[in-house]
Amino acid sequence: MLTTALIATGAAAQDVTLTIESWRNDDLSIWQDQIIPAFEAANPGIKVAFTPSAPAEYNAALNSKLDAGTAGDLITCRPFDASLALYDGGKLADLSDLAAMANFSDVAKSAWQTDDGAHTFCVPMASVIHGFIYNKTAFAELGIEVPATEADFFAALDKIKADGTYIPMAMGTNDQWEAATMGYNNIGPNYWKGE
Structure with missing residues (x-):
């Protein structure tokens, strides 16, 4: 004993x-x-x-x-469907009742919830801001101001394309995450009004 x-x-x-x-x-x-x-x-x-x-x-x-x-x-947790599939497959726990969830807004939790918002299965801990890097020399040579709106952004791309000296926009895809993150996850949802 x-x-x-x-x-x-x-x-x-x-x-x-x-x-x-x-x-x-x-x-x-x-x-x-x-x-x-x-x-x-x-x-x-x-x-x-x-x-x-x-x-x-x-x-x-x-x-x-x-x-x-x-x-x-x-x-x-990856945002939206990748982690939702893990939750739906029983691989992630429902954390909705976790006291710390009260510290996060509905928007912060939305990427890690069921589509109806009833269950949250990952704790938001970071947010990433993405953007575009621009060629200051090209902008100066072509007389383009840094875009302040979406319309300004597209106008700048059109002006660069019309000039023909520079490539208006390029995105490396060797690792594939860039296209998925920047195109599919970040830019695309603004146009198809969803995830």
């Missing part, structure tokens, strides 16, 4: 390790050098392992780990 009690006590005193899945493999050093040490110092008994995948491989890697039951404790 004493041996059983000692084993049970020893197990309770062991550290717990939380594994975080992410596609942000370029953030590995900041997690290892700053975030995890600060968290672990403030939370004795909790160890953190940050295990990112390459961005282009994240969805497939995460889905395989979820199917095998080997995924981390915390995952980084």
Whole structure:
């Protein structure tokens, strides 16, 4: 009986390790050098392992780990349908009653909710602003002001195209996330009025 009690006590005193899945493999050093040490110092008994995948491989890697039951404790959720499919497949928990959800607006939660807004399955933690980088030299040579409106933006592209010296707009697609993120996820929804 004493041996059983000692084993049970020893197990309770062991550290717990939380594994975080992410596609942000370029953030590995900041997690290892700053975030995890600060968290672990403030939370004795909790160890953190940050295990990112390459961005282009994240969805497939995460889905395989979820199917095998080997995924981390915390995952980084893609917005809208990719994570909705995980929730619908029973891979994500309903977090609607989590007290911290009151800290987020409906807009902030919308990318991680069921279409009817009844269930929230991921906690918003960051927001990313995307935009366009422009060639200052081209704008100066062609007398184009930095666009302030969508109409100004298209007018600038038309002027650049008509001049023919520069390419009006280019987007690399080698890794494919750029086209998906900038075109399909960011620009497109403004035109088809949805996700």
